[in-house]
Amino acid sequence: MMMADQFRKVEQYSPKSSPRGARSPVVSRQDSTGTLKTTISLGKNPSIVHSGPFYLMKEPPVESELTGATNLMAYYGLEHSYSKFSGKKVKEQLSSFLPNLPGMIDTPGHQDNSSLRSVIEKPPIGGKELLPLTSVQLAGFRLHPGPLPEQYRYVNQAPQRKHKNKHKKHKHKAGETPSQETQVTELGQDTHEKKHKKQKRHDEEKERKKRKKEKKRKKQKHSPEHPGGLTPSQHSSG
Amino acid sequence: MASSLENLETQLEMFIENVRQIRIIVGDFQPQGQNVLNQKIQSLVHGLQEIDKLKSQVQEVHVPLEVFDYIDQGRNPQLYTKDCIEKALTKNEQVKGKIDAYRKFKAHLLVELNSVFPNELTKYRAIRGDERPLT
Numbered sequence: 187m188m189m190a191d192q193f194r195k196v197e198q199y200s201p202k203s204s205p206r207g208a209r210s211p212v213v214s215r216q217d218s219t220g221t222l223k224t225t226i227s228l229g230k231n232p233s234i235v236h237s238g239p240f241y242l243m244k245e246p247p248v249e250s251e252l253t254g255a256t257n258l259m260a261y262y263g264l265e266h267s268y269s270k271f272s273g274k275k276v277k278e279q280l281s282s283f284l285p286n287l288p289g290m291i292d293t294p295g296h297q298d299n300s301s302l303r304s305v306i307e308k309p310p311i312g313g314k315e316l317l318p319l320t321s322v323q324l325a326g327f328r329l330h331p332g333p334l335p336e337q338y339r340y341v342n343q344a345p346q347r348k349h350k351n352k353h354k355k356h357k358h359k360a361g362e363t364p365s366q367e368t369q370v371t372e373l374g375q376d377t378h379e380k381k382h383k384k385q386k387r388h389d390e391e392k393e394r395k396k397r398k399k400e401k402k403r404k405k406q407k408h409s410p411e412h413p414g415g416l417t418p419s420q421h422s423s424g
Numbered sequence: 425m426a427s428s429l430e431n432l433e434t435q436l437e438m439f440i441e442n443v444r445q446i447r448i449i450v451g452d453f454q455p456q457g458q459n460v461l462n463q464k465i466q467s468l469v470h471g472l473q474e475i476d477k478l479k480s481q482v483q484e485v486h487v488p489l490e491v492f493d494y495i496d497q498g499r500n501p502q503l504y505t506k507d508c509i510e511k512a513l514t515k516n517e518q519v520k521g522k523i524d525a526y527r528k529f530k531a532h533l534l535v536e537l538n539s540v541f542p543n544e545l546t547k548y549r550a551i552r553g554d555e556r557p558l559t
Binding site: 246292 | 437440444447450451452453454455458460461465466469470472473475480489492493495496497498499500502503505506509510513514515516518519520522523524544547548550551552
């Protein structure tokens with residue numbers, strides 16, 4: 187009966203007047219206690235809230251168990267991965283991730299049409315059965331003896347930068363500047379002689395290191411931190 | 425899943441090694457090397473067959489497209505993982521900050537409203553089922 191009255195009241199109002207205006211057309215103003223007031227919200231989850239003296243009161247959103255307030259790294263057990271990547275510096279080059287891959291893989295893929303994007307954008311023809319080549323087909327791979335032309339010889343050959351760098355450092359330690367080295371080459375000395383010099387220097391350094399090692403060993407024998415001695419924990423327990 | 429990935433990795437490595445050997449043979453071709461080259465070409469086909477067989481085992485592997493950009497630029501894909509983890513952590517901290525700020529704001533607002541509209545707030549809290557004393 188009351189509901190029917192309410193609907194009649196709605197019809198009395200002009201459709202132009204918004205139900206969300208300053209005064210709700212549905213709820214009568216005389217109810218000072220506010221106990222009869224309700225807010226009906228439609229949408230995905232329709233709900234009826236007894237809102238009392240408050241307009242447009244809705245059910246608060248359901249609190250989800252997992253929010254950004256929790257440490258999601260710990261929640262998903264990724265702390266180990268985080269410390270692994272944040273602790274040490276990850277090397278920039280792709281070759282440091284795939285050290286065993288031959289060829290120059292650090293150059294941009296679009297330069298030599300080897301980009302993975304191009305595989306997605308232009309997928310290769312697939313679905314055909316892979317069969318071994320017949321002898322007629324293999325005849326197409328008969329090659330002329332001899333080396334490749336110069337321009338193709340060094341294509342895709344991995345540069346051995348790492349080794350070079352190490353060597354340079356090595357030289358530096360020996361007390362020679364790289365500029366001296368270049369000067370020698372510029373003078374056009376015999377390469378064989380150069381090799382010999384290098385070998386000599388190498389041997390000298392080997393000996394020097396050996397001597398150093400021995401000295402260290404002797405020192406360690408006498409020092410209290412010698413591995414044969416007690417560790418700090420053993421010290422405390424003993 | 426791990427073993428199928430390892431299988432694929434092994435097969436790919438073998439295939440790459442085969443190609444590398446062909447490159448050496450072809451680099452300075454000797455007439456007596458034709459038979460070896462033919463064998464190597466056949467083993468390439470065999471390698472492709474083996475890789476093709478393994479594709480059904482790795483259907484469930486999902487790779488983010490962005491990681492391809494890193495690889496295509498000659499960058500270490502681990503940097504992608506690192507960047508992702510760092511971004512996620514930053515976002516997590518930002519959202520936590522927002523949630524904490526809103527919580528504080530709500531508590532403060534309730535205290536202030538209580539001092540100005542004590543009756544209304546009592547009703548409001550009764551509706552919400554929150555009878556705890558305001559701090």
